[in-house]
Amino acid sequence: MRIITGKDYEKFMDEGAIPFPECRKNREELVGFVKNLRGDETIITSSLELVDLIASNFKKGEDNVLIYSETGKSLTLKEVYELRKYLDFDVRGGFPKENARTTVLFVEGKTDSKFFKAVFKKLFEFRESRSSPGNLRFIERVFERDNFDLLKREDGVYLAIIPSEGNSGVIRNLGNFLRAMDVFGFNVHRIGVAVDIDEDEKSAIASIEGTLSRFDYEKTDYGYLVGETEVVPLFIGLPFRDELIDWKKPTVEDLMLHLLAKEGLLERIRPGLKALNENLGRKLKPKDVMYLALSAYGHWGNLEGFYELFVMRSRFRNLKAILREAKLMKGIAHLAWSEKVK
Known part of the structure; x- marks a missing residue:
């Protein structure tokens, strides 16, 4: 066919x-x-x-x-x-020859997407955008389907945050996206790949480099250069230890748990955590904690909305401290085209 x-x-x-x-x-x-x-x-x-x-x-x-x-x-x-979820294959012919500064960030899922969306909005002054430059029109305009978030800053920098299906989905989408740019002849400047360190950082690096091996690439201070596009890995691995919480592997939820602790909400809900722990007869999963925190915070929306709201309302110093401790700040600032936050 x-x-x-x-x-x-x-x-x-x-x-x-x-x-x-x-x-x-x-x-x-x-x-x-x-x-x-x-x-x-x-x-x-x-x-x-x-x-x-x-x-x-x-x-x-x-x-x-x-x-x-x-x-x-x-x-x-x-x-x-x-x-197919987000790529317009330009079947009508021709990408406008614009060269706006653009970043695409692949993340694991929708809660990850809302976390990073809030980080870029809070720290780097991005806002939701309904318009896109020519080199971002590969993305279908499907905001009503809520497949991704498209942000813009006043200085003309665009950022698309796209949820995938787990770590493997992030890596797979990276390879497919680079192939699509080659086939359709368009370009974005930076691609971020936010992946959990399931085993160790070396394994995560190997999976990214394995995908990039299909292309000519070279290493940079922030990641890898494929043609004119820089690929910037964001490795998520900041363990959260608590006697009531069953921690198994690094995820964005760990960053949220650290933020809940720094903002004082975790101690406020600790009596509820202990009661639920005794009732269930087991340690709590991070998502159990998130739903209790969501309720205690008075947010009656979904978990994705809580992630975005809580990050946006958190203190700058707490959010920046966690991202620095997780060794994410340098890569995030680079994806945001910003030297303001180190």
Whole structure:
């Protein structure tokens, strides 16, 4: 299966390609069209929805590809499927040639996303943005689906924070994203990868360098340079020890626990922690603590909202102290294009 996108699709017309007129087609017609495909066709289309449906059905096999006609390069449909949540494959042709300072940060999940969103807003004066520069328009405008956060600072720096599916999802998205930049001919300046140190930092470094081995790269003071894009790792590993809490491995929750302790909320809820510990007959998981803290704080939203709210209302000195202790501040400031906070 081949999907042809981009403005130079005419060169594929003499290869038996099927031009798909997506105008005025509803979803049922698209689904019916995809169901009748054998898997050996070449389809020309500028329909993101059709691309998504075909990728979902033909994501297996290295021969199933999306070809960007303007560069002649391709992504496997498996890569297309994994990137579909936030990547607009430019099927309408042409990225605007803007060069705004841009950062993309991949994180493990939505709570991680809200934590880092609040950090960048509080320490580096970012705000939510509904508009994006040309070199960020690979991201679909799907704010209503809440797939990612797009921030902007007054000096024109943009930041997209994108949740993945665990550590492996962060590393996988890094590789797929670098491939997409090569295929579609766009560029972002910095990519952050926030990963938990599940075993040790050496293992985390090895997983990143293993992905980067598919590209030409060199080391920098902050991470790695792939073409014009700098990849900046953020290794999360600040253990939190407490007799009532069952700590197993480093996560963003540990950073939140440290912040709860510094802000004094952990001691306020300690009687509740002891009561729950006795009632359950076991040590508490970090998430148990978070839900108790959420209730005690008087926040009636979800956990992601609590992370963002608590970080935003925390004291500057406490937040900066934790990020410094976790050895994250240098990388975060670099991703924010800021020398203000060291």
